[in-house]
Amino acid sequence: MIDFVKRLFGQSGSSATAKERLRLVLLSDHLSLAPELIDQMKHDLVEVISRYVQVDKSKIEVGVERQDASVALMANIPIVSVHRPSGGTPTDTASPPIASPPAPSTASASVAAAPNVSSPGLDRAAGTQAQRRKRRRKGAAPGAPAPAVTPAHAT
């Protein structure tokens, strides 16, 4: 549908590709994880959450953002149904495909966790989508891991 609309209006949408590549490469940079490992992590994350609620796998977004002196992992996982997937057990690792999802609920799980990576200076931090939006409105400068350079002391 989107592709159809884009074609209709003669848009190549290479900026969308650029955005997606940028998102992935920064996720990989920040976590010091190879992209394949990030895919694996995303897969495992979905698997665990699917044991409790039914999620829309096609709409999962995982990203990372800098916060003051830390890096936070943000996952946006839309929940299709709050019921446990039928036939699924907490130990059932193969999450069932979504046959015919009910009217998609607007609820979405927002998981925020700090990566446990070995880079020094990464504090544990958590943030919610709401916090993120608030920060965005304020236009606050993002924080960063321990600086490698110290400034001359400010006036």
Next chain:
Amino acid sequence: MQPLEHIDDVAEPAAVKLGRAIVVTSGKGGVGKTTTTANLGTALAQRGARVAVIDADVGLRNLDIVMGLESRVRHHVLDVLEEKVSLDEALVPDKNSATLFLLAAAQEREKDDVDTEKMRALVARLREQFDYVLIDSPAGIERGFQNAVVGAQEAIVVCTPEVSAVRDVDRVVGLLGNQFHPQLIINRLRPQLVRKGKMLSVEDVNAILRLPLLGVIADEPEIVVTTNRGTPLALDGTNKTGAAYQAIAARIAGEDVPAPTVEIRESFADRLSAFFGGRRS
């Protein structure tokens, strides 16, 4: 011209208000650090501020060329750091702005020849004489970058709307940490391409970097012309990009200038596409 003179007349040097040292950096090469430094230095000086611009790109000097001062350069940063000449002797007065001075980089030297602590002290000395000290950083995040940053309290990061440039800026901002209050200039934006969905937009870039946006500079043919001549475009307020540099200078000086924009008239197709695109995960 002796920029030190007025300081020497002051009986109580302790009362001197220090200027602001701002490093212009990016990580990635060729995104417009030198062009930005020359133009902002000019625009700030045109507002009457005393400005020193330092070329910290030792070994690949070109700030003097962009400012059209290459024939006036007699000494460079390393001559001062190694105490071969005085700071006054090495400061080159600008052609167009009476309160603007250049400290050129050494062309035949290596970045490793710069003593980081001496560089810090030099910038501190310049802050006593100037309202602004703009430091043009070399590309990269190695020694040359460290030397460019060491004396600064603030940073301006220059980014083009490209994946590689944004990634590098993200890295640089991480290295700078919170102390430098990095502010963003997006350079070489092409509104038509953004409109067609073929170039990252200001919003796309800053959704990732989330830095205070100091300004947006278009990809501007006149930059090439003025660089050929060695007369920064910021001198020409009738040119849109020249005016954009002046607006950035005003913002740096603390004036409440309207939010930076480049004219992008959204078409119906864009909005429709953004609408559908925005719905996608």
